[in-house]
Amino acid sequence: MTTQEIIALENKYILQTYIRPPIVLERGSGVYLYDTDGKRYLDFVSGLSVNAFGYGDAEILKTIQEQASKLIHVSNLYHTIPAPQLAQLLVEHSFADRAFFCNSGTESWEAALKFCRKWGHETYPSKPKYKFIALHDSFHGRTTGSIATTGQPKYHKGFTPLLPGVDFATLNDLDSVKALVTDETCAILVEPVQAEGGVYPCTKEFLSGLRKLCDEKGMLLVFDEIQCGLGRTGTLFCYQQYGVEPDLMTLAKPLAGGLPIGVCLLRQKVADCIHPGDHAATFGANAVTCATAIQVFSRLANPDFLAGVRTRSEHLFGRLRGLQQKHPDKIKEVRGRGLIVGIVTTWKAGDIVTAFRDRNVLACTAGPDVVRFLPPLIIEDRHIDEAVETFDDILTKGLPEEKK
Numbered sequence: 192m193t194t195q196e197i198i199a200l201e202n203k204y205i206l207q208t209y210i211r212p213p214i215v216l217e218r219g220s221g222v223y224l225y226d227t228d229g230k231r232y233l234d235f236v237s238g239l240s241v242n243a244f245g246y247g248d249a250e251i252l253k254t255i256q257e258q259a260s261k262l263i264h265v266s267n268l269y270h271t272i273p274a275p276q277l278a279q280l281l282v283e284h285s286f287a288d289r290a291f292f293c294n295s296g297t298e299s300w301e302a303a304l305k306f307c308r309k310w311g312h313e314t315y316p317s318k319p320k321y322k323f324i325a326l327h328d329s330f331h332g333r334t335t336g337s338i339a340t341t342g343q344p345k346y347h348k349g350f351t352p353l354l355p356g357v358d359f360a361t362l363n364d365l366d367s368v369k370a371l372v373t374d375e376t377c378a379i380l381v382e383p384v385q386a387e388g389g390v391y392p393c394t395k396e397f398l399s400g401l402r403k404l405c406d407e408k409g410m411l412l413v414f415d416e417i418q419c420g421l422g423r424t425g426t427l428f429c430y431q432q433y434g435v436e437p438d439l440m441t442l443a444k445p446l447a448g449g450l451p452i453g454v455c456l457l458r459q460k461v462a463d464c465i466h467p468g469d470h471a472a473t474f475g476a477n478a479v480t481c482a483t484a485i486q487v488f489s490r491l492a493n494p495d496f497l498a499g500v501r502t503r504s505e506h507l508f509g510r511l512r513g514l515q516q517k518h519p520d521k522i523k524e525v526r527g528r529g530l531i532v533g534i535v536t537t538w539k540a541g542d543i544v545t546a547f548r549d550r551n552v553l554a555c556t557a558g559p560d561v562v563r564f565l566p567p568l569i570i571e572d573r574h575i576d577e578a579v580e581t582f583d584d585i586l587t588k589g590l591p592e593e594k595k
């Protein structure tokens with residue numbers, strides 16, 4: 192089939208929920224992707240923060256093959272070997288006492304919302320706590336509970352009425368959160384680095400203020416580290432840079448090397464309120480997924496690997512700040528942490544992403560004026576130089592006149 196025929200097939204048969212560029216990706220190797228016309232792209236998207244080790248990683252492939260030849264799936268009616276081993280790893284490396292496995296980010300967020308409410312009912316039986324405080328510009332996924340707690344009205348449009356009991360405060364404005372707390376609030380929901388919303392890191396004062404507030408008022412603190420967790424910001428979990436621990440945390444994207452996984456980690460006091468039958472997922476804790484996640488997590492947790500991410504991050508930020516100095520009229524800000532970076536531009540971010548693709552580099556957006564870089568964590572300085580020099584070329588030569 193030709194590239195055009197594949198795209199025509201997609202247009203005819205797949206529900207049109209995405210706007211895709213007119214290329215078809217066929218294979219990947221290291222930090223590069225190749226399309227059906229043989230064109231090579233430097234990947235600064237990583238399947239949206241998923242492919243930490245790039246493409247064709249030999250250890251990931253070996254693990255998938257070995258586990259798939261033994262056992263793929265039996266459901267959660269039975270014990271299997273990889274799931275408890277993965278849970279042990281996650282718990283021993285984090286604040287948590289327990290793990291719940293599912294299949295995607297949004298599903299882990301739904302689990303977190305349910306667990307918070309169950310805790311609110313069991314801990315305060317005479318007057319259950321059930322309300323959430325979420326943040327403007329947040330993003331927690333596309334299922335109904337997730338959109339209800341996502342602070343971006345564009346994701347609510349056409350899907351109301353939403354899950355009741357959600358109020359929105361402002362990132363890094365502790366007073367705006369305090370003003371919303373009532374004796375019915377069960378949890379405060381936060382991405383330590385707001386990702387889709389524009390790459391906005393929380394301040395240390397804000398997260399420690401939230402922790403104190405939750406402890407004082409008997410509420411849970413929930414971190415969504417689906418995009419910013421698991422090495423992306425240069426530490427295994429983003430919260431470790433803040434010295435603030437949550438009561439629940441969701442993880443997903445890179446954990447199983449590109450296979451679908453979601454995890455909700457929780458403290459024992461919350462786990463004590465969840466009983467058999469309260470929640471489930473047929474594919475959750477799938478044997479191949481969990482075996483692969485053990486492999487991936489063990490490598491992500493390696494301090495030398497994480498130090499390498501921080502070094503590469505410094506190089507990327509250094510180069511981007513240099514670019515900002517060269518083009519102050521076009522780059523307004525460079526922000527983020529580790530290898531999640533938002534570059535705020537005076538041009539439309541979508542047009543810059545197209546210009547990147549025309550020059551064989553894949554980038555994505557985080558809002559109308561933010562170009563987002565999410566390279567594989569194994570990126571090397573020479574790849575960073577290539578992407579930044581491509582950016583320089585775009586800004587120097589300009590976009591086609593009608594797009595500026």
Ligand SMILES: Cc1ncc(COP(=O)(O)O)c(C=O)c1O
Pocket residue numbers: 239295296297298300330331332333382386387415416417418419443444
């Ligand atoms: C912070 C955050 N939470 C939740 C999600 C939803 O994850 P998924 O697309 O796997 O459902 C995303 C996806 O981008 C995310 O970035």
